[in-house]
Amino acid sequence: MLKTHWHYPTAITVGEHCSDQLAQYCKDADIHKPLMVTDPVLADSKMVRNALAQCRLADLEIQIFHGVQGNPTGQNVEAGIHHYLEGKHDGIIAFGGGSSIDAAKAIALAANQSLPLWEFEDKGDNWQKADAKVIAPVIAIPTTAGTGSEVGRAAVITDENQQLKKIIFHPKMMPAHVLLDPSLSTALPQPLTAATGMDALSHNLEAFCSPSYHPMADAISLEAMRMIMHYLPVAYLDGNNVQARTQMLVASTMGATAFQKGLGAMHAIAHSLGAVYNQHHGLLNAVLMPYVLTANRPRINEKMARLSRYLALPKSDFDGVMAWVLSLREELAIPHTLVEIGIDNQQAQRIGEMAAADAAAAGNPVSFDAAQYADIFCHAVSGNLTD
Ligand SMILES: [Zn+2]
Structure with a gap:
């Protein structure tokens, strides 16, 4: 061992x-x-x-x-x-x-x-x-x-x-x-395995997308995402698989090591929703992930191409990464919208303001204002991934 x-x-x-x-x-x-x-x-x-x-x-x-x-x-x-x-x-x-x-x-x-x-x-x-x-x-x-x-x-x-x-x-x-x-961690139930594992993915993904110069963090986050791609579905389906549990523990520590570089809009919104709705942090990031990637798209195209090549995805571009994220979420039974976990858009303005002021927002590749954060949040409430 x-x-x-x-x-x-x-x-x-x-x-x-x-x-x-x-x-x-x-x-x-x-x-x-x-x-x-x-x-x-x-x-x-x-x-x-x-x-x-x-x-x-x-x-x-x-x-x-x-x-x-x-x-x-x-x-x-x-x-x-x-x-x-x-x-x-x-x-x-x-x-x-x-x-x-x-x-x-x-x-x-x-x-x-x-x-x-x-x-x-x-x-x-x-x-x-x-x-x-x-x-x-x-x-x-x-x-x-x-x-x-x-x-x-x-x-x-x-x-x-x-x-x-x-x-x-x-x-x-x-x-x-x-x-x-x-x-x-072998006794961790499936929903928590999924939500915490997606939190680890969000740390690595946001650190990798964050624009500051930190090649060590970039390298760590890339390899951790490869480990998560292979082992999170295994840990989810077979909780007693010690190898998968080990790899996920290591990928999680790699994520937090890498995010010394910076986080981004997933965490800026997830922190705000966590404070107002007391929902699970990892689950929030998991739901928010594709909406934030879409909003960041113009600034992360090249990085997503690099990530897709490292992960050997069928498509070597932004769409390849998006397809992987969406299918992984489905495999892990993560809801596609915030409304499915009881969050509506009643407080969109407040959430937008909180997210823009959150410390994690500073690491995002695009500097969104409160109205743009409120928009991303509303898209995640309703499931709108088109723009
Ligand atoms: Zn997190």
Whole structure:
């Protein structure tokens, strides 16, 4: 079985059952009283019970905080900080999907700061207001293959007072060690496998389309899209396929590594819809994907031709990529329109304004204004792919 170690962008261990060594990795990172941060469903699972038992057997004073919801909120982070300080913890184990890992990283950043969490929103050089020395070390164990939050230096947290998703950033939020253990994602149900896998695709696709100069990110995103093309349908149809689960975990970390280059309009709209409608982030990106590609078309024709050649698609142009995206979505039972997941166009103007102001919009190949974002959103509501 594949087992390898990488140190880019951080220490990553890949392999079936590698999380069985969690206690040792904690000690290596000088963590002796870890707080495990996860969600209420996982908290009750065998894999969390095993991880807790393993750590206690190794004399780690571990406790668990399981108050993280999907699209985690400032209140979730506050509650986690309370547990962290109360238990006098010295590090965090981020265990779960992107929501748990984002919340864990935000807790690690803010627990010992004198300023509140929102002061570290990713604007200007806000991050320099944080005392880097007191940021807690994090070991990240993703159980889904999508957000890639385990290799990210930011967390997306909803400010419930303003109904806004805010990006909290600090370079030291990067986990000290990432464990990619496919045996933890084999139980993921089909709809979540599909939605998270499409999120990983959207990260790689938006990073690749983003116009800034970053050949390393381009190369990483191209190969990750090839892996997703081959292995996402396999992981979806046969959840217990360890090879497919491994490849998807790696492609997901590659996506988040690549999107240091930039994201784009899929994420700008998905963040806005996530904050207003609390829908699954990956599912939103999956539905939005072809509409954003269509809107970006004049600026990405050449890149789509390159991508189609790399993927060896039947047609080597924009239409070839579009045909692949549409058929992949169908294979994964992703709805074609937002209306099918309960989102109508009543708030189009507001969504347009939020998307134009979202940090991800800066990476899009075309700089759309609020009205253009509202248009793309309306097309995704109704299923209009013609212009
Ligand atoms: Zn995403």
